[in-house]
């Protein structure tokens with residue numbers, strides 16, 4: 742679905758060259774849930790922005806072997822929901838920009854609002870929603886344009902632990918209902934292990950691929966299962982300290 746080949750990214754700041762990403766090659770397969778795990782400030786967001794086309798790599802290529810018009814949706818850590826728009830208007834925005842007629846976009850948005858558990862909140866404004874509910878709006882909005890690949894950049898990083906667990910279960914439920922290729926960035930080992938078909942472990946900055954793990958764990962995964970804990974420990978031992 743997506744092939745990253747020898748991606749590197751350097752910034753020129755304060756008269757110095759700063760390497761954020763170095764020689765990253767990853768193949769991403771159709772409909773897989775790929776988690777990208779790495780310590781804080783290691784270059785995860787830079788890598789995801791390169792995949793999204795928001796940043797240009799200094800070296801390397803991003804290819805879409807399956808189709809040249811592969812589309813992407815993005816869910817950010819702090820979802821940029823428009824405060825003056827209702828939940829419905831926020832979710833249907835992408836389709837509106839694409840020129841879909843009102844009936845078509847309302848139907849699609851309504852389906853997704855229900856899928857993410859926000860039925861009854863269609864006409865609510867963001868200030869009336871909790872942090873977890875706003876992230877649900879962000880997820881519904883990203884799905885609404887039918888992207889081939891969904892990019893999520895620490896979408897639950899700002900949520901409390903309880904809401905975060907709940908949202909991790911929700912995002913898997915949605916992924917199972919609406920199969921899509923998902924690339925999910927996190928600095929949380931447990932989250933990466935709970936969600937990922939594969940886990941790409943990055944090194945500290947500049948980000949390089951340290952290891953790719955394929956958890957042989959059935960879903961729904963249980964974070965107190967001995968196999969889960971053993972793999973968690975193995976990944977933890979191999980993880981660089983955050984800068």
Ligand SMILES: Nc1ncnc2c1ncn2[C@@H]1O[C@H](COP(=O)(O)OP(=O)(O)OP(=O)(O)O)[C@@H](O)[C@H]1O
Pocket residue numbers: 752753754759761779780781782783784785786787788895928946
């Ligand atoms: N436009 C830029 N100019 C200069 N340096 C940058 C730029 N964008 C990112 N960086 C640097 O690249 C490094 C990696 O940043 P990035 O945001 O990708 O880290 P991250 O792994 O996503 O961090 P976190 O887990 O804290 O979100 C940081 O040191 C950051 O300051």
